[in-house]
Amino acid sequence: MNRIEVKDLNVYFGDAHILKNINTEIPKNTVTALIGPSGCGKSTFLRTINRMNDLIPSFRKEGDIILDEEDIYSPKYDVASLRKKVGMVFQKPNPFPKSIFENVAYGLKVHGIDDKDFLHQQVEESLKAAALWGEVEDKLDNSAMSLSGGQQQRLCIARTIANNPEVILMDEPCSALDPISTTKIEDLIHKLKNDYTIIIVTHNMQQATRVSKYTSFFLNGEIIESNLTDKLFIEPKVKKTEEYITGRFG
Numbered sequence: 001m002n003r004i005e006v007k008d009l010n011v012y013f014g015d016a017h018i019l020k021n022i023n024t025e026i027p028k029n030t031v032t033a034l035i036g037p038s039g040c041g042k043s044t045f046l047r048t049i050n051r052m053n054d055l056i057p058s059f060r061k062e063g064d065i066i067l068d069e070e071d072i073y074s075p076k077y078d079v080a081s082l083r084k085k086v087g088m089v090f091q092k093p094n095p096f097p098k099s100i101f102e103n104v105a106y107g108l109k110v111h112g113i114d115d116k117d118f119l120h121q122q123v124e125e126s127l128k129a130a131a132l133w134g135e136v137e138d139k140l141d142n143s144a145m146s147l148s149g150g151q152q153q154r155l156c157i158a159r160t161i162a163n164n165p166e167v168i169l170m171d172e173p174c175s176a177l178d179p180i181s182t183t184k185i186e187d188l189i190h191k192l193k194n195d196y197t198i199i200i201v202t203h204n205m206q207q208a209t210r211v212s213k214y215t216s217f218f219l220n221g222e223i224i225e226s227n228l229t230d231k232l233f234i235e236p237k238v239k240k241t242e243e244y245i246t247g248r249f250g
């Protein structure tokens with residue numbers, strides 16, 4: 001079953017045509033990797049899925065993005081509920097300058113939940129799901145800024161999970177992390193894919209092969225090839241894909 005269907009998507013920033021005739025489907029509860037050279041539109045594509053590009057005045061789009069059979073750009077679609085449904089994890093960990101507890105409880109509090117026991121239970125569950133609980137359970141009141149970069153990124157994933165999303169967008173979530181933290185995040189992605197639909201932008205092709213079931217190769221704003229990750233990397237159908245994955249450009 002598909003969670004997201006993208007139909008004839010074109011994106012412009014002013015006169016620049018950034019995404020060109022994108023047609024793709026993102027299956028439910030799987031990991032899909034987006035690969036391609038710098039500037040080819042991977043992040044822009046990711047940001048159309050939670051309507052973050054709407055914040056850019058020169059942004060314009062044609063075509064449809066259907067999430068669970070609803071057009072997310074329809075005037076009647078509630079953007080706040082979209083952002084709850086579609087969580088995002090960024091390249092650099094970006095915890096709030098608050099305690100570990102407050103970071104995870106933040107989204108719930110914004111949505112009016114103030115029952116202390118319930119909040120505590122949700123924070124614990126989210127931190128467990130993000131494989132961070134054991135490292136922070138006795139220092140929940142410490143500042144999130146006191147955590148290592150890898151711990152901060154898992155905290156940001158816990159913060160996202162606490163909102164009970166269906167889709168998690170990850171924009172190069174490991175690029176600022178050391179190899180050990182990267183392995184922890186990759187292990188976490190493996191675990192999370194059972195419950196969430198994950199789309200990850202990565203420049204690391206080994207990472208794409210390790211974490212994803214499907215991969216889409218972007219080039220100059222177009223999807224050149226999409227396939228099962230194993231197939232795309234072992235038997236690419238398009239010459240440009242082969243050239244990119246074998247390091248001949250990008």
Ligand SMILES: Nc1ncnc2c1ncn2[C@@H]1O[C@H](COP(=O)(O)OP(=O)(O)OP(=O)(O)O)[C@@H](O)[C@H]1O
Nearest residue numbers: 013016018036037038039040041042043044045056
């Ligand atoms: N806010 C913006 N205004 C104008 N152009 C933008 C804006 N954001 C991105 N672009 C342009 O859109 C194109 C695609 O950028 P995008 O960040 O989506 O690429 P990317 O594939 O994610 O690159 P990278 O791998 O380097 O992060 C680039 O040419 C970029 O300059």
